[in-house]
Amino acid sequence: MQGNSDAPSWVTLTEGEQLVWSGHPSLRSVGGTFVVGLILIAVGIGVGILFEGVIQLLSLVPIGLGLFTAGVTYVNYRSVQYVLTAEEVYKKTGIISRNVVNIRLDRIQNTSYTQSLPERFLGYGHIQIDTAGTGGSDLVLTNVPNPEYVNGLITEYLDNVRPQPDDQRQTA
Template sequence: MSRPTPSTPATTHPDWLHLSGEENVVWESRPHPVTMGVRVPIGLALVLVGFAVAAWSVTDGGVGGLSLVGVALVVLGIALVLVQYVVWTNTRYVITSEELYKKRGIVSRNVTQFRIDRVQNTALEQDVLGRLLGYGDLTIYTAGSGDPELTFERTPEPERANGALNEQLGKLVDRDRSGERSRSRNRST
């Protein structure tokens, strides 16, 4: 007796990512966790200090003003960490077979999007800390603009992102060349 195979669920994409026809996602990431910065360790330190202050004040004679200060430090620390985490999780970088996307925002959303065929040049930058921790900036320049069009800041494993983009650019060049050859053959016949 054979078992029925479960159907493969359709890949769902967020509502801000508009894929067309044969377009597919080739690379997707959010910034490296280091992007959350020093606010996360500061928030965690506030939580620890708040617990220590609250625990010390309770054992020293009941709940009082110092206990409330400890609780306030805990709440402030948790809020600081949560805000940084939410900002981090709501920043996305996407490379598809046809377009580049950078999405930011929690309450309001800012999505930068442009076609890969507009890419003129890319630059991959990593400082010493970025090399040690595995992040870097991938900057994309487009035709007709001397300024960067888009930067994926503090991208984890930036070589993979750059490789995925270069692969798509190579496919685009190959498609253009094969199209030119077929047009040339059609003209000569």
């Protein structure tokens, strides 16, 4: 469990609410695209060193494409963040403009996670969060590292906010 001082500035914690988990999509989910960008940069540098004249100038094309590819991939990775507190689940997207979706744990009806075979080998997957009265997933956390663990944390905290069978009998 993490302390309240670790909560991102865009998360508003109520008194006594604690940060449970915070993370970004797995780097492994964007690693291939990032590596392609780095390879393009390396090829461009190699061509620039080995050749002269017009070909040396043309080496700027793969360098530019590589910088663009790696840069966009990194920005997309950093623009998504997930937060689980003892009371809510948050998903933030965007860097310049920001979109924050939060769902209170007491509104969550069901959670599940999925992993394809490659995602399972690479250790990431997707968590679907459903609330009562809706037809589909209300919130999907994509490319979450170790989704089984994170889904387990959500389930553990859901159990803390849902009334237990003994509590229901006493209030009825």
